[in-house]
Amino acid sequence: MPRGKGERRSRRIPEATVARLPIYQRILVELQRLGAATTSSEELGRMAGVNAAKVRKDLSSLGTLGTRGTGYDPRLLIAQIDRALGADRDWPVVVVGMGNLGRALVNSEGFSSHGFHVSAVFDVDPKVVGAEVAGLVVRHADRIGELALAGAPAVGVVATPASAAQGVVDALVGAGACAILNFAPRVVTVPAHVLLRYVDLSIELQIMSFYLTGRAPEPAGLAPIRSVGVSQPGAAG
Amino acid sequence: MPRGKGERRSRRIPEATVARLPIYQRILVELQRLGAATTSSEELGRMAGVNAAKVRKDLSSLGTLGTRGTGYDPRLLIAQIDRALGADRDWPVVVVGMGNLGRALVNSEGFSSHGFHVSAVFDVDPKVVGAEVAGLVVRHADRIGELALAGAPAVGVVATPASAAQGVVDALVGAGACAILNFAPRVVTVPAHVLLRYVDLSIELQIMSFYLTGRAPEPAGLAPIRSVGVSQPGAAG
DNA sequence: CTATGTGAACACTTTCACAGCA
């Protein structure tokens, strides 16, 4: 049974590839902005800091997206990556904590594209509650429970001080969030069915300092992807 | 020639381990805060979302840090991880862009520990230049060139809008920065000797949405570390 | 008897090299 370009039925996408897809995507958007009608595995690799063979393997796991002898069409690639990552769905995102970090997140491009949209924001500071941030009225965090997230799978983002993190996580889970992205520097726990990831803004800095010490040479000539998060389905404290 | 506990001469630390060390460290600090005098590979693994054998392998690459039958001393572990990551040195960090993100970074714990300290901050907005942020007077970005970073290896952090990123990077490199951490959503280029890493706050969100779609089961029972950055020694545009 | 440290088996990723199609 023949299929149109870009189709591929449920071949598993390797974990390492999933982690690189968002990076290719950013580059593709960039290339498109610069007016490129075509690109190649070599160009993408150069810009992403990975080698061309890896780019081809990664992209081929999504389907047959290129044209031999010619290259790839950025527009098609972007669409296929979006689809693979689930960006063709609609993901409500709830952000708790409207300090500098929370505001930065809510206003960032990444939080209002790829299928995400910020649907509610919370804080506890009376000076902030009631104010408007990115077009949304900030509600008091005590009212997280009033959210009805149970319908669509929703993501809760924690951008509070460390001391408030666990309480906020509990409230978000109680309201039906099925994934938590924790920016607060504190280990938290969730029930087993909730997806949990941490982001630590200084981890990249620490990894950098390791390679700057010269204790090890920076990995390979063109180097790999690195980490800032841990995922733990059902972590314990 | 016998050595004291925790010593190990220059055995190469695997890349994957380097990426996990900052996570163990955060957990260890947490355990210490809670008053733990001892911990185990199992406890650390549970909290980090990785399995116990991996924790032991990771830690043993730093030396013989544990006590058989007993476990690990958090304090010793923290010190050894710090040393391995180069946190026993002093790393000046320069942050450009005092919007919400820049302020969040400058005020974050991670940017003033582990050997890092923010030594200067810049912006272009006349309303911000001259003001004080985290104890530092914000200088105009035109004056980045006046920095003399050439002495100590310094890290430049870019937290500007995308359109300003490349110019800021050039200025930082010109001033002698030997590493760039780019939070702006734009691909930039640096000379070959400069270490470059990207951080994209929404990449974790995108990876999460992949696993939420149910197109693939979340990796393993206890799951691995993930990415937000790309490093590219001497990238081209 | 407990929990580390580690060889050895296994699994996953990356890279190579080239066949195959435009």
Next chain:
DNA sequence: TGCTGTGAAAGTGTTCACATAG
């Protein structure tokens, strides 16, 4: 002819299982 797509080889990383030290 040029660049993708992909088996097969090489290289890393993870997990197992147990000897070993406290």
